Amino acid sequence: MTQNQVQQEISIIKEMIDKTRKETAESGHLFIFMGIASAFFVLIISLLEMYRVDHLVIPAMIILTCLNGLVGYFVVSKPVKEEKVQSYPKTVVLSLWVVCGVTLLMITFLFPFLKVYTFRALGTLASLILGIAVFMTGVIYEMRFVVWYSLAWWVGAVLMAISDSPYRFLIMIAVIFIAWIVPGFIMNKKYKNRSEKNEA
Amino acid sequence: MKHENILQLDPLIHAPTRLAILSILVTVKNANFTFLKESIGTTDGNLSTHLTKLENNGFVKIKKIFKGKKPQTICAITGKGRKGFKKYLEQLEQIVQMQKY
Numbered sequence: 001m002t003q004n005q006v007q008q009e010i011s012i013i014k015e016m017i018d019k020t021r022k023e024t025a026e027s028g029h030l031f032i033f034m035g036i037a038s039a040f041f042v043l044i045i046s047l048l049e050m051y052r053v054d055h056l057v058i059p060a061m062i063i064l065t066c067l068n069g070l071v072g073y074f075v076v077s078k079p080v081k082e083e084k085v086q087s088y089p090k091t092v093v094l095s096l097w098v099v100c101g102v103t104l105l106m107i108t109f110l111f112p113f114l115k116v117y118t119f120r121a122l123g124t125l126a127s128l129i130l131g132i133a134v135f136m137t138g139v140i141y142e143m144r145f146v147v148w149y150s151l152a153w154w155v156g157a158v159l160m161a162i163s164d165s166p167y168r169f170l171i172m173i174a175v176i177f178i179a180w181i182v183p184g185f186i187m188n189k190k191y192k193n194r195s196e197k198n199e200a
Numbered sequence: 201m202k203h204e205n206i207l208q209l210d211p212l213i214h215a216p217t218r219l220a221i222l223s224i225l226v227t228v229k230n231a232n233f234t235f236l237k238e239s240i241g242t243t244d245g246n247l248s249t250h251l252t253k254l255e256n257n258g259f260v261k262i263k264k265i266f267k268g269k270k271p272q273t274i275c276a277i278t279g280k281g282r283k284g285f286k287k288y289l290e291q292l293e294q295i296v297q298m299q300k301y
Contacts, residue, residue, distance in 0.1 A: 003299050006292060006295050006296055006299070008216075009216075009219060009292060010292065010296075012216055012219050012220050012223065013219065013223040013289075015220075016220050016223035016224045016239060016240070017223055017224075017227055019224070019239045020224050020227050020228060020231075020239070021227070023235065023239075024228065082267065084231060084232045084234055084235035085224075085228050085230070085231045085232070085235050086228060086229040086230050086231075087227075087228045087229060088228070088229050091229055
């Protein structure tokens, strides 16, 4: 086998791996759309509580949770399952976020009604769980900036735990923006840059 | 590396199209036929032939499913295929080392 033939074979391997990597790159849509949907959820529920429209809180939570679920399914889960290539990291990350979603459902709807804790603790608990999910997503995708941004969830959890302010929900919205939506946009920019580079 | 080792490069993987197929499949859980065809830049018939050869030798497994009413061919590398590809890479590396000296 000549050196040229070896180089040719190595080029084939490299080219195929690069093409696959481009196809399986994370677009950031999960972070952006779920972040926006969650911020909307927190805002509506918090405003209803602030203006003492208590009888609408539970129905709003149910409706908004269903909406979040639909966003998650149509924007994230379904497209991932329909992709031409299934990568191991994406499968793991999708499973991680499904599990996170189930846990959030339980802490939002089940345990407050079982009087394990009051609704006041929801923001703190949700932040802790979402921090884990964002952190692990950054680790799995080897995106260090996502790992760093995830720390904001735990900072937010502490701030919400110690704050007595009725505007505590703004901390949650700020954390969602900093530690979910912003990393999502950064991921999306990198994804688009990579696509443009490959097309050039 | 001795010359007899060069001759032992797996001829199953040595073909460019099959090498390309395994290079893709080794990095993913599975890939569909369309992606393989587009990435490698080959025809349906040519790709089918090479996939069949790899499947017959236990290097890939091929599953035909329906997504809605659309048939899809999903390909994944097997453990045997992964080992074979890894061995092939090691042999390529040895050739490169040998050619340096």
